[in-house]
Structures are given as C-alpha cells and as structure tokens.
Amino acid sequence: MRRTLGIVALVVAGLLFLPSTPAWAQKGPIKVGMLVPQTGPLAANGKDMINALELFFEEQKYRLAGRDIKLIIEDDEGKPATGLTKARGLVEGQGVHLITGPLSAAVGYAVAPYIDSKKVPALYPIVSGEDITQRKRSPYIVRVGWSSGQPSHPFGKWVYDNLKYRKIAMIGYDFAFGWEVAAGFHRTFEEAGGQVVQKLWPPLGTADFGPYLAQLRRDVDAIYAVFSGADALRFAKQFAEAGLKERLPLIGGGTFTDEHVLRSMGDEALGIVTALHYSAVVGTPANRKFAQAYEAKYKQAPSYYAEGTYVAGVALKAALEATGGDIESVDKFLAALRRVDLSDAPRGPMRFDDYGNPVQNIYVRKVEKVGGRLQNTVIHTFPNISQFWTYKAEDFLKNPVYSRDYPPCKSC
Amino acid sequence: MPGAARRGGWVVAGLGTAAVLLAAAPLFLSSYPLTLLTQALIYAIFAMSLDILLGYTGLPSLGHAAYFGVGAYAVAILATEFRAGFWTCLVAAVAAAILAGALFGPLAIRAVGTYFLMITLALGMLVWGLAFRWVSVTKGDNGISGLERPTLGPWSFADPTAFYFLSLVTFVVSAACLVVVVRSPFGMSLMGIRESEARMRSLGYNVWLHKYLAFMLAAAFAGVAGFLWAYYNGFVSPVEVQLVTSVEALLMVALGGSGTLVGPALGAGLIVFLKNFVSVYTKRWLLILGGVYICVILFAPGGIIGALKRRPR
Structure with missing residues (x-):
C-alpha cells in the first residue's frame, strides 16, 4: 500500500512540475496553435491541413511581420471533448496567441464558447457549420473557409x-x-x-x-x-x-x-x-504557384482542406502586417483580421462579411x-x-x- | 493481527496524504493542469461505477458510456432548454441514468461473459443512435452547446478552481458511498456472485436481483459522472456515448486494478495524464498507451493495485 501512496504522490507531483508558460510573454515568437484530427477517420484530411500550413510557414521562413512563428499542432481526434481539452492545453498550457482548425463541425461548435471565454482569436479554415458565422457567431472566430450553403x-x-x-x-x-x-x-x-x-x-x-x-x-x-x-x-x-x-x-x-x-x-x-x-x-496566378509548390512537396494535388488552411496562413500574415506584428492587442488584431481583403489567395479574391465569413x-x-x-x-x-x-x-x-x-x- | 493493523495504518495514511494533496492542488497548480485534474476526478467516478459491475460482480460491460451519456444529456437538455438549476439537473441526471439502467438491466443480466459484453455493447449503441439521430432533442451530431456552469446558493462554479472543488467533493462523496456499499453484506454477496454464481444461488441468494441492483447502482454513479462532465465541457455530443468512451472506462478499470475502487480511480488519473501530456511530446502516444496495457496484462493482470497487493509485506 505504501507503493500506492507513492504512485498517487508521483502523479500529483508530475502535474505539479509542468512547464506552464505565461500567456503574456511579450514580443517573443507568435504561437499558433493548430487543432486538427491526426488519428481517427478524418486523419487523412487533417494531414492535408497540416501539410498546407507547414508549406505556408516554410515559404515565409517561419517569420511573419518581423516576428518568429511557432506552430504547435494538437490532435483533436475529431472528437468534441478531446478538441476542447486540447484547446485548453493550447491556450492555458502553451499560451498560444491564435488557434486555427479544427476540421469537424462538432469540434468547431464545442470549442467556440471556450474561445469566446478566453478571448483568443481563432481562424476556422474548414468547419462549414452555418451557425458558426450566423446564429451562434463569435467576435473571436473568423472563418476563412465557407458556410455549407454558400456554394x-x-x-x-x-x-x-x-x-x-x-x-x-x-x-x-x-x-x-x-x-x-x-x-x-x-x-x-x-x-x-x-x-x-x-x-x-x-x-x-x-x-x-x-x-x-x-x-x-x-x-x-x-x-x-x-x-x-x-x-x-x-x-x-x-x-x-x-x-x-x-x-x-x-x-x-x-x-x-x-x-x-x-x-x-x-x-x-x-x-x-x-x-x-x-x-x-x-486559374489564378496564386493558385498556380500554390498548387505547384504543394504538388512538388507532397506529390499530390491540393484538396480544399489544404487550400483552406493555407489561406488561414495568408490571412494571418495580412492581419499581422496591418498591426505591425501585434497580436497581443486582441481587439486591434481582430479588427485588422476582419478588414483583410485578399487579392492573392489561391482561390481568388476574398474578403470578410460583417459576420466573419468570406465573400468569395x-x-x-x-x-x-x-x-x-x-x-x-x-x-x-x-x-x-x-x-x-x-x-x-x-x-x-x-x-x-x-x-x-x-x-x-x-x-x- | 498486527500486520493487518499496520497495513490499515498505511492505507489511512496514504488516503489522507492523497486527500490533502488533492485539496491543496489549486494552491500550486495553474489553471490548465487543474482542469485536467478535474477531468481525472470525473473519469475516476465513472471508472469506479464501472468497477461495481466489472470488479465486484464480474459483469464486463461494454456499454457503460450509455448511462454516463444519458446523465450528461439530461443535464444539457434541462439546463439549456429549461434553465434548470443545480439540484434539478443532478437529480434528473441520476434519475435518467437509473431509469436507463433499470430498462437495460433485465435485458443485459440474462447473459454472462462474452454475451453480456455483446448485449451491453448493443444497448450502448442504441443510446448512441438516439443521441445521433433524435435531432429535435439532442441536436444530433453537432451536440448541445452553450451550457453554463451551475450556481448553488451563494457559490458559482464558473471558476475552474470552484468547479474543481465541486468535482472533488462529488468524487469523495461518491467514493465513500461506493466503499460503504462494497463493504456491506450486499457488496459481499456481489463478490460471492462474482466467484461462483451457482453456489450463491444454491445458498438461497437472489442472484438476479443482486445483479439488477448492482447494474442500477453502477448506472446511477455513471450518471453522476455524466452530470459533472456536461458542466465541465459546457456541451454534450454523441461522442460521449460512443463505444470508445465505454472502452476507455474499461481500460481505466483494468489498468488500475478491478475490484479495488482505488485502482480504477488511479487508472483514470493515469490515462488522462498520458492522453494530455504525453501527446504534447509525441503524436504516437496511443502506441505508448498500448504498450502500457500490454505490460499490465502480461506482468500485472490484477492491474497496478493488484501488483502492489501481491508483493510480500
């Protein structure tokens, strides 16, 4: 029984000595947290998303608006509860400045109230659930993908x-x-x-x-x-x-x-x-360049999962350049993000409506x-x-x- | 029996230290580890409830998430649609879980062993199907969101620390209830059924009734865990009632040591820990989890607690 005690103590002690980074570390790298399914039935599409965002950051040499980018990827397994726990880990454990992802609408709806409560900007590249930018819209969530009915x-x-x-x-x-x-x-x-x-x-x-x-x-x-x-x-x-x-x-x-x-x-x-x-x-020039680079690196044509997540990167870059790399002032950053008007996204011209969904x-x-x-x-x-x-x-x-x-x- | 007394002393000391550490956790843990500890406590209640069936009565259920989910859905529906308060939700969650257990019990406990496993699996899938397809009530695949943490009189549980204490108190009360039950004559009879059903029957025990009561008891505490889980996440979705949730609970019990109550709680803590910390360092964490299980099955079939008990004192 002494050993039982020992194990209990070890677990608690393990929790105790976790690296907890303060979320407000000023002007260090910008931490981008990505929620994406890496296991389960949606893993293949999740891989497309990771590929594309990594491609974008590599093209930018992991620097946007003069600041280093640190990408942290977490597996949400396509499950809402796991997604929420991982979102907590990203925000409270790792202190990310921005969340991008997820893929499944159920995970998207599940983490939205949490994102609201923590006032963390989020870019949804794939989730197309209508109400994310309609009846349950959030000031902190901007969608670079689509709403299901839009096309x-x-x-x-x-x-x-x-x-x-x-x-x-x-x-x-x-x-x-x-x-x-x-x-x-x-x-x-x-x-x-x-x-x-x-x-x-x-x-x-x-x-x-x-x-x-x-x-x-x-x-x-x-x-x-x-x-x-x-x-x-x-x-x-x-x-x-x-x-x-x-x-x-x-x-x-x-x-x-x-x-x-x-x-x-x-x-x-x-x-x-x-x-x-x-x-x-x-046929846009940006898409020719994107599709070619994607195909050269990953040996396959990009899916809309890939392009959507790539555009999340493009939009992030534009917003950061507008605020001079300031992502800590969340309201200022969100305002800049919502004003982003892209002429050079692979999919063609794109801007946001007043509800945070693309007009495209x-x-x-x-x-x-x-x-x-x-x-x-x-x-x-x-x-x-x-x-x-x-x-x-x-x-x-x-x-x-x-x-x-x-x-x-x-x-x- | 001085040896037993000494051992008893160790148990008390161990539980006391654990209680002090858990109570003091908010002082030295930042908010994220604290929410994970909350999660571990909720899962611990869930795993202990399953242990009543698996460890004490010898009924391996693969559909235990059904009662967890029914409890969680009861809270989610009442709190979002009817603005129901803390006690209403708690009572409703437990009642709904007991009701589900009372309905499914007679179907399941007719069988034993693998057949019991299969019937409970089917019943669990039934509840999942309802959650997924009965959209007007459960909101289907998107789940019910927008659930706010409850208030109780002067206390609000919106704050992670307050909610942690709510979970801790619920955990302690549940654990105490379950310990009382398994040490009672009723609990002893359950263990008797586990060891030899035929002998218990020939001794004049109503085996069916014992099993039925154990089934409803397990369902009730799974409902308690579901109640906390719904508030903890602020939403409920069909994933909560999926097979994987049931399997995870089984693994927690097996890992910690079935038939011990402490074991499943420990197993729950370990799995939450592995899932959320190891996965930061490697996405192959499932491989590590698998490895741990294989080791447990090969070298410590009685789980962690079982392995400790076997050591010479």
Missing part, C-alpha cells in the same frame, strides 16, 4: 437555368453537414422553379448503398449527392455499378469530388458537376480527365458570393438553420 445557393439557380433540370432527387449525409449543403441547393433550386422530389439520408460510413440506390427515384432529371471521403468514393462507384450513371446525371456538393477523394476515384467520377469555393485547377468566388466544376488525371475543371465562376447569397442577412437569420426538415420538402 449551394448560386449552384441551385445555375442548375435550373443552365442544365435545365426541373426535377431532382437528393441523397446525402445524415448529419448537419449533409443537411446544410443539400438545403442551400434545395432552397434556391425551388425558388427558381424546380422541384426536389426526394431526399434520402444514409448514415456516415454506409458500406453498401444498394438499398438507397434501389429507392432513388428514376423519374428525375438528375441526382444531387452530398458525401466526402470514403463515402463519396463508394457512392460514385456503386452508382455506376448499378447502371445508373448512363441514365441519370450526377451533381452534388463540392466535397463529393474534392481533390482529397478525386485522387482515388476512377472514370465513374467523370462528368459529375459540383460547386465549391475552390478547385485545384483554378464560387466555382461550378465538372470532373474531366486531363493528361490521364481527373480534375475539377471550372465551367462557371460566380464572383463575390456571400454566405447569404442574394438574401438580406437579417431575413436569412430569421429562418431556422438548415436541417433535415428545413426547408420543408414540399414535393417529396
């Missing part, structure tokens, strides 16, 4: 006007991300005059889409799909194997054919039309094979798209957040 709004109208589809069946992830992406499209497509006649929601990680493919209505002009990662891969493949590819065109949310999954897709992906704020082949180009992309490799060829560009599309922000925010039941499916 879907213009796309819905575009599909009605240009592809002339009138009836569509939808299939997508059965959680907030899937509902929100689909709902944005649903809303503008029906407002343009089209009809969504079916919405199917398979769970995350569905191995066999057979039962869902059998249910999908055949009397429609196209199928709209929202998936990503391995689910996107399996869905596209099984859709083709079921002989549906010849009969029904596939369109969908941008992650469905994003480069992170397009790398592993085959010819079954050809012709899929999706919308997103990025494609690895966007939305690209309609079609999967084509160029030089033996699949790519998202841009077939139409919508400039200056905000998260509210053409609606007034106040009216938009009066509606409930997009969900499985909103907007209601009138023609189902």
Whole structure:
C-alpha cells in the first residue's frame, strides 16, 4: 500500500512540475496553435491541413511581420471533448496567441464558447457549420473557409437555368453537414422553379448503398449527392455499378469530388458537376504557384482542406502586417483580421462579411480527365458570393438553420 | 493481527496524504493542469461505477458510456432548454441514468461473459443512435452547446478552481458511498456472485436481483459522472456515448486494478495524464498507451493495485 501512496504522490507531483508558460510573454515568437484530427477517420484530411500550413510557414521562413512563428499542432481526434481539452492545453498550457482548425463541425461548435471565454482569436479554415458565422457567431472566430450553403445557393439557380433540370432527387449525409449543403441547393433550386422530389439520408460510413440506390427515384432529371471521403468514393462507384450513371446525371456538393477523394476515384467520377469555393485547377496566378509548390512537396494535388488552411496562413500574415506584428492587442488584431481583403489567395479574391465569413468566388466544376488525371475543371465562376447569397442577412437569420426538415420538402 | 493493523495504518495514511494533496492542488497548480485534474476526478467516478459491475460482480460491460451519456444529456437538455438549476439537473441526471439502467438491466443480466459484453455493447449503441439521430432533442451530431456552469446558493462554479472543488467533493462523496456499499453484506454477496454464481444461488441468494441492483447502482454513479462532465465541457455530443468512451472506462478499470475502487480511480488519473501530456511530446502516444496495457496484462493482470497487493509485506 505504501507503493500506492507513492504512485498517487508521483502523479500529483508530475502535474505539479509542468512547464506552464505565461500567456503574456511579450514580443517573443507568435504561437499558433493548430487543432486538427491526426488519428481517427478524418486523419487523412487533417494531414492535408497540416501539410498546407507547414508549406505556408516554410515559404515565409517561419517569420511573419518581423516576428518568429511557432506552430504547435494538437490532435483533436475529431472528437468534441478531446478538441476542447486540447484547446485548453493550447491556450492555458502553451499560451498560444491564435488557434486555427479544427476540421469537424462538432469540434468547431464545442470549442467556440471556450474561445469566446478566453478571448483568443481563432481562424476556422474548414468547419462549414452555418451557425458558426450566423446564429451562434463569435467576435473571436473568423472563418476563412465557407458556410455549407454558400456554394449551394448560386449552384441551385445555375442548375435550373443552365442544365435545365426541373426535377431532382437528393441523397446525402445524415448529419448537419449533409443537411446544410443539400438545403442551400434545395432552397434556391425551388425558388427558381424546380422541384426536389426526394431526399434520402444514409448514415456516415454506409458500406453498401444498394438499398438507397434501389429507392432513388428514376423519374428525375438528375441526382444531387452530398458525401466526402470514403463515402463519396463508394457512392460514385456503386452508382455506376448499378447502371445508373448512363441514365441519370450526377451533381452534388463540392466535397463529393474534392481533390482529397478525386485522387482515388476512377472514370465513374467523370462528368459529375459540383460547386465549391475552390478547385485545384483554378486559374489564378496564386493558385498556380500554390498548387505547384504543394504538388512538388507532397506529390499530390491540393484538396480544399489544404487550400483552406493555407489561406488561414495568408490571412494571418495580412492581419499581422496591418498591426505591425501585434497580436497581443486582441481587439486591434481582430479588427485588422476582419478588414483583410485578399487579392492573392489561391482561390481568388476574398474578403470578410460583417459576420466573419468570406465573400468569395464560387466555382461550378465538372470532373474531366486531363493528361490521364481527373480534375475539377471550372465551367462557371460566380464572383463575390456571400454566405447569404442574394438574401438580406437579417431575413436569412430569421429562418431556422438548415436541417433535415428545413426547408420543408414540399414535393417529396 | 498486527500486520493487518499496520497495513490499515498505511492505507489511512496514504488516503489522507492523497486527500490533502488533492485539496491543496489549486494552491500550486495553474489553471490548465487543474482542469485536467478535474477531468481525472470525473473519469475516476465513472471508472469506479464501472468497477461495481466489472470488479465486484464480474459483469464486463461494454456499454457503460450509455448511462454516463444519458446523465450528461439530461443535464444539457434541462439546463439549456429549461434553465434548470443545480439540484434539478443532478437529480434528473441520476434519475435518467437509473431509469436507463433499470430498462437495460433485465435485458443485459440474462447473459454472462462474452454475451453480456455483446448485449451491453448493443444497448450502448442504441443510446448512441438516439443521441445521433433524435435531432429535435439532442441536436444530433453537432451536440448541445452553450451550457453554463451551475450556481448553488451563494457559490458559482464558473471558476475552474470552484468547479474543481465541486468535482472533488462529488468524487469523495461518491467514493465513500461506493466503499460503504462494497463493504456491506450486499457488496459481499456481489463478490460471492462474482466467484461462483451457482453456489450463491444454491445458498438461497437472489442472484438476479443482486445483479439488477448492482447494474442500477453502477448506472446511477455513471450518471453522476455524466452530470459533472456536461458542466465541465459546457456541451454534450454523441461522442460521449460512443463505444470508445465505454472502452476507455474499461481500460481505466483494468489498468488500475478491478475490484479495488482505488485502482480504477488511479487508472483514470493515469490515462488522462498520458492522453494530455504525453501527446504534447509525441503524436504516437496511443502506441505508448498500448504498450502500457500490454505490460499490465502480461506482468500485472490484477492491474497496478493488484501488483502492489501481491508483493510480500
């Protein structure tokens, strides 16, 4: 029993002698804390995020606005509670000046109140949960990524006007991300005059889409799909194997054919039309440079996870240069960050709206094979798209957040 | 028996020192280690509740996170939707966990061994499915956020130190209750069931009822842990009821030593420590955790406490 005591004492003593750095160490390096899944099902996408931010800092020689940058990466495992604990570790244990990440919306929502309470600036490059910059927005969180419905709004109208589809069946992830992406499209497509006649929601990680493919209505002009990662891969493949590819065109949310999954897709992906704020082949000079450098270093085309996190770096640099490297005056830094107007982000021009979400180009992309490799060829560009599309922000925010039941499916 | 008396003295001295150290921790710990210590205490309650099933009754449950999660969700829903206070939430969390245990118990305790493991796993997944899919109540995958720390009369637990003390007091009270239970005749009968169910039955004990009560008791204290956990994080999501949470609790019990109560608490502390400090230095911390487990299973199957008890005195 004496040893039990010894162990208890050791654990407590271990906690006692932790290095606790004061958070207000003036004018040392700027500490950037990154929350990202390094283990679990989202680890591959998390790797893209780390790659891109490291690439950016290496290009800047780990110096921004005359100050050294120290990057601290923590694994949130894609779990909210772990993410929150790691965020605490970054802020209170390591004294970071800024948090960037995470990837999963659930982690994003979980750490937001903590970020608020500690008044730490945060850059969200990937989390697209609508309410992060809408009904639950925070003065400390600026999003350099997108809101789920942002690409879907213009796309819905575009599909009605240009592809002339009138009836569509939808299939997508059965959680907030899937509902929100689909709902944005649903809303503008029906407002343009089209009809969504079916919405199917398979769970995350569905191995066999057979039962869902059998249910999908055949009397429609196209199928709209929202998936990503391995689910996107399996869905596209099984859709083709079921002989549906010849009969029904596939369109969908941008992650469905994003480069992170397009790398592993085959010819079954050809012709899929999706919308997103990025494609690895966007023709801006900044993107040519970024995509080339990324490909040279990591031997693959950058995904939107990579570009988004890279832009977090670009925005951080611009804000720091505006404040002369002062990140300790949080309010001043946040004001500068929100005023950032980038002309040279890889995705094209980008600035922030009053709610901390980017106003940016939305690209309609079609999967084509160029030089033996699949790519998202841009077939139409919508400039200056905000998260509210053409609606007034106040009216938009009066509606409930997009969900499985909103907007209601009138023609189902 | 002078040896036993001396040993008893050591136990008292050890627990006393631990209590003093824990009570004094806020004096010398900065806020981050203190929040981790809070987390360790909450997990310790959770692991001890599982120990009632695993260590004392011999029922290895793989779905214990269900009761933890039910408790946490009860708090989250009541506190955000109905602005319920401290006591309402505490009572509701424990009641909800007991209710879940009362419903699942009869299904689970019909089986033993691996089958018990599988049934509890399935029941745990059922609760996870509810948390994930019943969006109108649980907010689905995004979870319920915006939960504020409670106040109790003149005290507010918003401050990390105050919340630490709340967790510490809850931990001490829970531990005391559980110690009383396992030392009572009821606890002895549970151990009897663990050793030989058939013999207990032939002696006239109502084995089913004992198991059922143990099941609900474990659920109740898991609910207490869930209650603290919801306030600690300020949000609840389906991950709390996932299989990994149940497995983690099992590992805490196994690491510390099942059937000892002190062991699971120690195991909880060790795992929180490994997870949050070792991971700062290496992202391969899971490998280290795995290594520790393999060593425990090979060299100390009774866990840390079991290994210490076996030493000659």
